[in-house]
Amino acid sequence: MHDGALRTARLPLRWGMAAGGLLVAVVLLGIVVGPAGISIGDVFRSLVARLDGGEGLDPRMEAILWEIRIPRVVLGGLVGAALAGSGATYQGVFRNPLADPYLLGVAAGAGLGATLAITSGWTATWGPVGPLPLAAFVGGLLGVGLTYLVGSAAGRTNLALILAGIAVAAFLTAVQTYVQQRHADTLREVYGWILGRLSTVGWTEVVVITPYLVVAAAITVAARGLLDVLAVGDEEATALGISPARVRNVLVVAATLGAASAVAVSGLIGFVGIIVPHTIRLVVGASYRAILPLSFVLGAAFLILADVLARTVVAPAELPIGVVTAFFGAPFFALVLRTTRGGMGDAARGR
Amino acid sequence: MPLEVDDLTVELGGRRVVDGVTFTVPTGGWLSVLGPNGAGKSTLLRAVAGLVPATGRVRLDGEDLCRLGRRARARRVALVPQRPELPRGMTVVDYVLLGRTAHAGFLAGYSRRDHDVVRTTLRRLDLLGLAHRELTTLSGGELRRAVIARALAQDASLLLLDEPTAALDVGRQQEVLELVDELRRERALIVVGALHDLTLAGQFADRLVLLDDGRVAVDGDARRVLTPETVRRHFGATVRILEDPGGVVVIPVREPVRGRDPQPITATPKTRPTR
Numbered sequence: 001m002h003d004g005a006l007r008t009a010r011l012p013l014r015w016g017m018a019a020g021g022l023l024v025a026v027v028l029l030g031i032v033v034g035p036a037g038i039s040i041g042d043v044f045r046s047l048v049a050r051l052d053g054g055e056g057l058d059p060r061m062e063a064i065l066w067e068i069r070i071p072r073v074v075l076g077g078l079v080g081a082a083l084a085g086s087g088a089t090y091q092g093v094f095r096n097p098l099a100d101p102y103l104l105g106v107a108a109g110a111g112l113g114a115t116l117a118i119t120s121g122w123t124a125t126w127g128p129v130g131p132l133p134l135a136a137f138v139g140g141l142l143g144v145g146l147t148y149l150v151g152s153a154a155g156r157t158n159l160a161l162i163l164a165g166i167a168v169a170a171f172l173t174a175v176q177t178y179v180q181q182r183h184a185d186t187l188r189e190v191y192g193w194i195l196g197r198l199s200t201v202g203w204t205e206v207v208v209i210t211p212y213l214v215v216a217a218a219i220t221v222a223a224r225g226l227l228d229v230l231a232v233g234d235e236e237a238t239a240l241g242i243s244p245a246r247v248r249n250v251l252v253v254a255a256t257l258g259a260a261s262a263v264a265v266s267g268l269i270g271f272v273g274i275i276v277p278h279t280i281r282l283v284v285g286a287s288y289r290a291i292l293p294l295s296f297v298l299g300a301a302f303l304i305l306a307d308v309l310a311r312t313v314v315a316p317a318e319l320p321i322g323v324v325t326a327f328f329g330a331p332f333f334a335l336v337l338r339t340t341r342g343g344m345g346d347a348a349r350g351r
Numbered sequence: 352m353p354l355e356v357d358d359l360t361v362e363l364g365g366r367r368v369v370d371g372v373t374f375t376v377p378t379g380g381w382l383s384v385l386g387p388n389g390a391g392k393s394t395l396l397r398a399v400a401g402l403v404p405a406t407g408r409v410r411l412d413g414e415d416l417c418r419l420g421r422r423a424r425a426r427r428v429a430l431v432p433q434r435p436e437l438p439r440g441m442t443v444v445d446y447v448l449l450g451r452t453a454h455a456g457f458l459a460g461y462s463r464r465d466h467d468v469v470r471t472t473l474r475r476l477d478l479l480g481l482a483h484r485e486l487t488t489l490s491g492g493e494l495r496r497a498v499i500a501r502a503l504a505q506d507a508s509l510l511l512l513d514e515p516t517a518a519l520d521v522g523r524q525q526e527v528l529e530l531v532d533e534l535r536r537e538r539a540l541i542v543v544g545a546l547h548d549l550t551l552a553g554q555f556a557d558r559l560v561l562l563d564d565g566r567v568a569v570d571g572d573a574r575r576v577l578t579p580e581t582v583r584r585h586f587g588a589t590v591r592i593l594e595d596p597g598g599v600v601v602i603p604v605r606e607p608v609r610g611r612d613p614q615p616i617t618a619t620p621k622t623r624p625t626r
Contacts, residue, residue, distance in 0.1 A: 225461070228445065229452050231438035239400050239432075240505070241425030241453030286440025 015284055019297040023077070026301040026308075030073035033308050035316065036064045071203045075265065076307040077300035078206065079198065080272055082213050082262035084299020085292065087273025088280075089220045089255035092227030092288045093248050094158050097281065101259035101273040104165040104252070108172035109143020110136040110263040114193050115176045119183035132193070133208065133264035140260035143172055144252075195320035196269035198307050209261040216258030217296055223251055227288035269303070271325045275333045276302050282336055302329075353378045354509060354541050359407035361391075361398045361565075368394045369405070370565035376558070378508075379535060381542040383556035385549060385576070387586050391565040392545035393433065396511045399543065400430045411509055411541075425453035429502035433513040433545075435494075437486045443497050444482040447472060450504025469504055476500045476530070492523035496530070503534065510535070512544035516551065524548065528555045549590075553577050554598035561585060573599045 032038050042057055046065055049056030056062055086101035094103070102108075116122070117135035151164035180190050226247050229237045234244040259273075276299045277291055284290045306324045313319055354376040361369040369391045376382045384392045398405035401416065401424050409416045411427055419427070429450070438446075450472075451465040473479045476496045481489065489497060495515060502510060512531065516524035532555055535542050546552040552559060553573030560570040563585045569576050577599050582590045593600040 225452075225455065228438070228441070229449055231436070231441065232449065233436040235397075235402055236430075236432060236436060238402055238421060239425060239428075239430045240449055241422040243421060281440070285442065286438060287442075287445050 012284070012290065015290065015294060016297075019294050019301070023297050023301045023304075026304045027073055027077065030076065030304045030308050031065070031069050033312060034064075034069060036061065038065060038069070067202050071206055072198055072307065073304055074206050075209075076198050076304040078209060078213050079262040079266045079269065080276075080303025080306075081296040081300040082209075082216065082258040083269060083272040084276035084295040084302070085217055085220055086255040086259040086262075087299075088277035088288065088292050088295040089227070089251050090273070091277055092224075092230060092292075093251050093255070094162060095231060095233075096162075097278060098274065099162075100270075101255065101262075102169075102268070102270075103162065104147045104256065105143030105168040105172060106140040106256060106259045106263060107143075107268050108169040108176065109146070110140035110260065111194060111268065112143075112172045112176040112179070113137070113139020114267070115179050115190050118186050118189050118193070119179055133205070136193075136267075137260050137264035139172075140263050141256065143168060144256045144260070146172075192320065193267040196267040196322035196325075197318075198266055198303075198310075198321055205265040209265055212257050212261035216254045216261075219254035220251060220258070221293055221296065223247065224288045224292040227251070227292065231286075231288075267322070269322045269325055271322075271329045272299055272303055272306075275325075275329045279333065279336050353412050354380075354543070355408070355410040356399065357408040357410075359395065359398055359405055359409065361394050361403055361405045363394070363403070368565050369398055369562075371407070372560075372562070372565075372567055374558075374560055374567070374570065376541050376543060378541060379539040380558065381532070381535060381544070381556045383552035383559050384543065384545045384562060385552055385559055386545075386562035386568075390562040392562055393513050394565075395562065396430065396513050396543065396545055399509075400424075400428050400511055402430075422453045425505060425507070427507050428509045428511065429505040429507035430511045431498050431502045431513060431515055433517055435498050437494075439485075439487060441486055442483050443478055443486060443489070443500075444469065444473065446486055446497055447478075447500045447504050450501040453505065468506065472500045472504050475534075476503070491519050492526060495519065495523070495527050499527070499530065499534075508539075509541045509543070512542065512546075514545055514547060516546065516548060524551060531555075549577055549582065549601040550599070553601070577601055 028040055028043065031043055032040055038057075038061060042061065043065065046056045046062060048054060057065065083101050087099070090099040090101060090103050091097050093099075113135035114132055116139075117131045122131040122135065147161065147165045147168045150168060151161035154160035154164065180187060183190075226242060229240055229242055230244055230247065232240070237244045237247075262269075277295045280291050280294045280298060284294065303321070303325070306321055306328065309328065310319045310321045310324045313324075356372060356374050359369055359372045360367060372391075372395060374382065384395060386392050394403060397403045399409055399416075401419075401421070405417075414427070416424055416428065447469050448461060448465065451461055451468060454468075455461045455465055470479075473482055476499065478493075478496055478500055481493060481497075486494065486497060499515070510531070515527055515531065519527065528551055531542060531544075534540060542556075544552075544556070546556075553576075556573070558571065559573060559576040561568045561576050561581065568585055569581055577592060579590055579592060582588050582601065589604050589606050591602045591604050593602060
């Protein structure tokens with residue numbers, strides 16, 4: 001081999017450009033698809049008008065574009081990026097390709113918080129944030145906090161944390177189910193939240209979750225190389241010069257922040273956190289230096305696309321987006337597993 | 352002396368696994384640590400690498416390793432583990448790049464120099480042709496070279512080898528140890544290796560330390576340590592020692608069983624059963 005051909009797993013330029021191009025295409029698709037006919041030309045005309053103060057679309061179309069379509073696409077992108085990025089981070093931290101962002105009790109905690117908010121009729125707000133996302137966010141963080149508390153008592157190893165997550169999730173889900181059953185009148189609303197949805201009220205949700213997602217993404221992407229170091233086990237990672245426990249704690253907190261803020265505004269959207277990183281892993285290899293940034297970009301594209309389907313398949317009604325991610329995601333995932341080198345894929349067999 | 356280990360003691364689960372071990376190794380020197388199973392060889396290496404809590408002192412070039420942080424220590428001490436974890440799907444080049452973790456910028460930003468060191472190391476260990484192969488597809492000998500390459504990429508002056516020839520055939524064992532020997536001469540590395548094979552340990556190392564129950568039982572050169580009496584006392588084995596230009600050769604010998612004449616092995620022709 002010629003020396004110059006030596007490639008490490010830095011994000012290959014062609015993959016980065018392909019993922020970026022796909023995201024741009026999906027964003028445009030998400031903006032133009034809908035009952036009100038808006039073309040790509042309209043989108044650009046409106047954008048140019050906003051930048052240089054020229055004449056845009058008529059006010060109704062401007063409102064649809066800037067207060068309904070674009071916020072929803074942006075929110076879908078942020079939530080998808082957060083779920084896929086958090087999923088990839090958890091998979092690296094726990095050295096388990098089947099770990100998902102809900103592993104440590106975020107979903108169960110957020111579910112309980114949301115159920116309490118819906119059933120109690122709370123009206124507490126935090127700035128522009130309503131009671132539902134606030135309760136879901138706090139519930140999600142408390143769920144993970146409880147998992148850490150229980151896991152610490154058992155030695156805070158990976159296995160202890162995962163088992164603690166299962167126990168905490170089971171307990172919180174039991175409480176959530178009990179509360180839900182006691183308030184049958186709100187069953188439909190609770191159920192709708194659990195299935196996940198991307199409904200927006202203008203830009204509020206986007207503005208609220210962006211800071212958390214930016215912090216989560218900045219930390220996890222910056223530390224992506226350390227996920228590769230964790231892959232050789234704690235003892236070897238220590239011999240290579242890092243503190244595995246410290247790296248793990250920082251990354252889990254960052255990933256949890258991303259997952260909890262996504263769950264707070266979108267409910268429980270399953271599958272994104274596993275399918276996106278896993279598909280990327282099968283295509284570009286096992287290094288998180290490539291997997292992590294691509295997970296954020298392609299997670300965004302995946303969820304925007306799923307939302308387009310959720311809005312159009314049974315229009316004018318909407319499918320819960322969690323149903324779409326599972327319904328279309330699972331067969332696609334199976335196809336990727338079949339056609340990628342290694343048949344079922346090394347990662348699927350675990351480490 | 353560049354590596355000074357003084358009164359190193361490790362307690363695990365209330366038991367002294369390494370008990371007051373003291374030795375020194377000069378620059379470019381190779382010390383082999385011998386001992387029966389459970390004697391504390393691996394724990395001694397892990398203690399020198401700072402992976403288990405220990406008391407006593409470990410000084411390298413006058414610097415107290417125990418006072419250094421993990422990153423600083425990893426730039427001075429590299430460990431080749433006995434059973435390395437092999438991340439599924441990771442390529443050889445990415446694996447060797449992990450050796451640069453302690454040199455990389457905060458949060459693992461690898462520099463051009465890190466990539467240059469990896470390239471040089473792969474070329475030196477004849478791994479360039481395998482650079483993009485996944486670790487799990489390598490043969491035993493190739494894999495050992497990859498693990499050694501990762502350790503070399505750390506640019507450390509002390510190389511700790513924990514059973515580097517385990518599970519290799521005799522040819523690959525010699526190949527790996529010859530490679531380590533060449534590298535230590537080229538780079539004036541200090542090598543401390545735990546080895547099971549007494550002959551290879553004696554032939555490659557300048558000095559041997561025999562551990563038993565965590566303590567240094569005998570130390571010195573191969574002729575002093577590898578005697579039939581020492582091996583019988585500490586390993587419970589009967590051996591003969593031969594002198595060879597390459598060093599001493601330790602041959603396990605089966606003691607004759609008293610009161611039983613060896614039976615000649617005869618082949619009985621199979622007879623076809625009659626119906």
